[in-house]
Amino acid sequence: xxxxxxxxxxxxxCQVNAVTAAMAAAGEVPPAARARxxxxxxxxxxxxxxxxxxxxxAEVLEHIPFDRRALAEIARVLRPGGLLAVTVPAWLPxxxxxxxxxxxHNTPGGHVRIYTRSELEAKLRAAGFDVGxxxxxxxxxxxxxxxxxxxxxxxxxxxxxxxxxGTS
Numbered sequence: 001x002x003x004x005x006x007x008x009x010x011x012x013x014c015q016v017n018a019v020t021a022a023m024a025a026a027g028e029v030p031p032a033a034r035a036r037x038x039x040x041x042x043x044x045x046x047x048x049x050x051x052x053x054x055x056x057x058a059e060v061l062e063h064i065p066f067d068r069r070a071l072a073e074i075a076r077v078l079r080p081g082g083l084l085a086v087t088v089p090a091w092l093p094x095x096x097x098x099x100x101x102x103x104x105h106n107t108p109g110g111h112v113r114i115y116t117r118s119e120l121e122a123k124l125r126a127a128g129f130d131v132g133x134x135x136x137x138x139x140x141x142x143x144x145x146x147x148x149x150x151x152x153x154x155x156x157x158x159x160x161x162x163x164x165x166g167t168s
Contacts, residue, residue, distance in 0.1 A: 001033040004052070006040060009109070013037035043069040050079040058087045061120075062094075062111045071127035084129055088115045093142035100149035107153065 005016040016037040023029045040046050043066050055078050057070075064070045078084060094114040097104045105111050121131045144164055151158040156165075 001030060003033065003035040004047075005035060005037045006042070006045065007037075008039065008041060010039060013039055043073055045073045045077055047077045049076055050082075051077045052082060053079055054083045054085070056085045058085075059089065061086065062088050062113055062115065063109060065112050067113070068123060068127070071123055071129075075127045075129065084124075086120070086124065088120060090136065090142075091116055093145070096142075097145050097149045100146060101153055103153040104145070104149050 005013060007013050014037075016035055020029065020035040038046065042060065042064055055074050057074065061067045061070065074084060089111070091114055094111065097111075098114065103110075117134065121134075124131050147160055147164055148155075151160050155161060
């Protein structure tokens with residue numbers, strides 16, 4: 001089994017090998033499995049057609065200005081009959097962040113859109129995917145982001161942000 005971690009953020013990709021090694025040391029990785037970090041743009045992936053049996057786009061699409069192009073690329077690299085799992089932030093917590101802070105969504109790499117379920121499902125169908133079930137879970141990190149938006153997204157040293165993260 002091969003897992004490919006794909007991201008535009010080199011810093012995030014640098015952590016892949018360390019996390020994989022820690023999981024292997026804990027016995028959480030099958031012996032023949034391996035993970036490989038690959039950098040690139042989700043709208044022009046460096047993989048051949050039908051390269052993957054499964055694709056997980058977890059908290060990704062809300063960051064991509066051309067999300068329809070990214071979904072077309074996912075459809076291209078996913079083998080016919082393959083499985084796609086997508087997660088995006090819940091609508092209400094995102095709306096609160098956007099109301100509290102312009103920096104939250106205007107910072108490069110930040111969230112460029114808020115999806116409703118119907119919008120996301122329509123875009124998935126337009127890209128050729130069959131939409132199966134859905135699930136909604138509470139994000140326990142939402143209050144942290146509301147706090148960050150209220151005091152300043154980039155102000156990690158603010159006393160309230162430090163108190164929340166336990167670094168005071």
